[in-house]
Amino acid sequence: MCFQSDAGRGGPVKALVIRKRDFGESDLIVEFLCETGALHSGFAASAKRSRRRFPHQFFLPAIYNVEWTRSAQGGQLKRIASCELDQAFPKIADHIEDYARWASLLEWMARSHDELGQSLNYFEALCGVLHSSESNQFHTAYHRFLIEEMRRHGVNPDLKDCGSCHKAIHAESNFSVLEAKVFHTDCRPGWRLTLKARDFFCHVLSDESRIEDPPFLSTEDLQCLDATTLAFLTTQLGLELKSQNFLRQIAESSLPTARDQSASF
Ligand SMILES: [Zn+2]
Structure with a gap:
């Protein structure tokens, strides 16, 4: 996956959820296609438990506004600061x-x-x-x-x-x-x-x-x-x-x- 600078530039970017996979019991790793064309993975802590932070549970047919945290903890996988539904296509x-x-x-x-x-x-x-x-x-x-x-x-x-x-x-x-x-x-x-x-x-x-x-x-x-x-x-x-x-x-x-x-x- 290529990583470009837009995941750390601050401010939300429009993105589609490409795939999501379990990480431990309650976390998710979610992969996004951003409006810039870059693919970014993000770590969604306690995502499966937190219906408040992620009520959409990264529903696939939807467009999101995503923000990553600035501090990467040593690796390329950034924590998802927020992921708000822009529009869903139910x-x-x-x-x-x-x-x-x-x-x-x-x-x-x-x-x-x-x-x-x-x-x-x-x-x-x-x-x-x-x-x-x-x-x-x-x-x-x-x-x-x-x-x-x-x-x-x-x-x-x-x-x-x-x-x-x-x-x-x-x-x-x-x-x-x-x-x-x-x-x-x-x-x-x-x-x-x-x-x-x-x-x-x-x-x-x-x-x-x-x-x-x-x-x-x-x-x-x-x-x-x-x-x-x-x-x-x-x-x-x-x-x-x-x-x-x-x-x-x-x-x-x-x-x-x-x-x-x-x-x-
Ligand atoms: Zn013929």
Whole structure:
């Protein structure tokens, strides 16, 4: 984790909670993504007992104002002086699937920072995903973030023509996570992609995605993306996430035809 000066500069900084872990019986070590893009860990003494100091218990889908104590006791781990809720996004926690999706974005962000050495500032992008829940667009914004990650990491799948017969595809297609290609449903098995799910995928991958509005996605379109975007990103970049198993089960339970074939594509 990189440590920049903003954790000791005084005054609160806006931050997201990336992960928290137990330390002894009642303490927590909490890792934050600060608005500057830096990742900082903080020591929250008696956090699990102190509902007065930390009533939010570092609820994940939320933005905080965090202050660290100035005196570090020899190490880099600073004590959290205060951590006040700036804004919570409880709609994300209303559905276990959405909560797991948010947790997977945080895990992805931390792991790609640690293991791929990415140094982009994700704070604004992740806040945008949180705010999308206020207009019930969280599920779409989640997939948009993942597809934008493919662009940022240069792992763009080829979604134009069939990877087998090389002809244009004008209907539903099958997507191969391993081959990074789409196929006619008659040409090759794969994860089902509706026409609109593929349009959305292409749209976000293209340079125009910030200018034009993306196509509106139905529940069925989103289920197709559930089975493909995170799996593709993590497979291509070689990072398996802890939160991924649960999300994979959700995706596969909504796509019964693909369930027994998932290992092959
Ligand atoms: Zn074909």
